[in-house]
Amino acid sequence: MHRITIVGSGFGALTAVNTLRESGLSADLTVVSPKAEFVYLPALIWVPSGLRTGDDLRINLKQFFKRTGVTHLAAEATGLTDGGRTLQTSAGPVANEGLIIASGGRFIKKLPGIEHAITPCEGIASAERIRDRVRAMEGGTIAMGFAGNPNEPSSMRGGPVFEFLFGMDQQLRKEGRRERFKLVFFTPAPNPGNRLGPKAVGSLLKEMARLGIETHLGHKLKGFTDRTVTTEGGTFDADLIIFMPGMTGNTWFDNTDLPRSPGGLLQADAQCRVPGFERVYVAGDAGSFPGPDWMPKQAHMADLQARAAARNLAAECMGREPRETYKVELLCIVDTNDRGMLVARNEKYNFVLPSMRLFHWMKRFFEWWYLRQYR
Structure with missing residues (x-):
């Protein structure tokens, strides 16, 4: 044994x-x-x-x-x-x-003032903090962004930020409060979402423009305060900062x-x-x-x-040679609470299917299917 x-x-x-x-x-x-x-x-x-x-x-x-x-x-x-x-x-x-x-x-928490930002994928408590902060806000600026590990650019998790961002836009619209809020997306990357593929980058930025989400791209981050985000390209105000650092x-x-x-x-x-x-x-x-x-x-x-x-x-x-390798595959649905954009990429193909309700329900079905084995 x-x-x-x-x-x-x-x-x-x-x-x-x-x-x-x-x-x-x-x-x-x-x-x-x-x-x-x-x-x-x-x-x-x-x-x-x-x-x-x-x-x-x-x-x-x-x-x-x-x-x-x-x-x-x-x-x-x-x-x-x-x-x-x-x-x-x-x-x-x-x-x-x-x-x-x-x-x-582990998320890299070295930026000055990073304690003023909420890192959403740290766990349930972080997502609940975002929920509670937004519920208490009558209006203002919500800034969301991500960065990578400077010594290993691939060690990052930016995808969920797009989902929090588009989901927040849809949530505020559903609540009839969108006009009271400014949404700003920021990242040092000039082409955010590039790992999803060139088509996805264009689709994401086009959707932000359509929804009136401002962008602050391509500038190295310098730090945060409880009311601002500062980059090498300037400083902008933010009443709530949601930020995904690189990982180590x-x-x-x-x-x-x-x-x-x-x-x-x-x-x-x-x-x-x-x-x-x-x-x-x-x-x-x-x-x-x-x-x-x-x-x-x-x-x-x-x-x-x-x-x-x-x-x-x-x-x-069992005394055999270990020969198994893994398939490199990116498969995700960028969800907006009621719709989703499907992105798939491997070493043979990369395609993006436009946002539709079907993909939102597929994501919810997959959640049920995946979790049933552990319940």
Whole structure:
């Protein structure tokens, strides 16, 4: 019986659990995370409008772990020793014969005054803060933007900001309050959404213009106050700032000898292995993977990488060569609370389908379909 440890309880971690159980490998699985809980982050965009509540998105994993024969350790990873064979945690050391790190990334909070901005994808509490702030506002300027990791431009998550932005416009219109608010979108990128493809960039900017959303593009960010956003291109007022910084690795990576990318993530090869460490794999936002510069940091990609990592780890444990690789694919619906634009990209094609109600309902159906396995 092989002892395998998985760090995290997000998309990649849970996909790794399912994949290992499907592989036929006889293994004791231990999942290490602060809570036996999964938060469906893609639906945070619907919290400000009331389409979803925190309880809708917070899934108790106790029954799932029971069904899959997983031992959950309520703890935080703090380091790694013995060449990867001992995970150090806040609840003590955990020995393993195989390790999958799917603990997500960490937002870079170095900009002066960043405490005045809300980072929406940090979790349910952040989305609820946006909801409560907007409800209390009689009018004003709401500024939304994102930035990347200067040492690793691909380590960013800008897509949800578009959804919060368009969703806020639709929400305010539905409430009959849109004329009292100015919406401003800002980012250092001159072509925001470029990873979605050239057609998507044009479609997004055209839609912003149609809706009367102002843009402040291509200027490096300098900082925030409680009422302003400052860039190298100037300062503008904002009564509410919603900002997604670039991402880097977890702080506990500093207490390991694992190889790091220039942006602070765990280095991975095409099989999701961490080079130089036997039977240590990484999946999702925690890792830096070979691939095109548009490879996304999104749940779908984390699932694809976790599936490859788990299959390769199972193969190693059963004495086979790990040959599984992941497909590089961007698949998303840019939702606006009642409509959505479908964007798909891989190494063979890139297409954008215009916003329509069907795609909004597809996104909601996928949420139900995906979560039913964990409820």
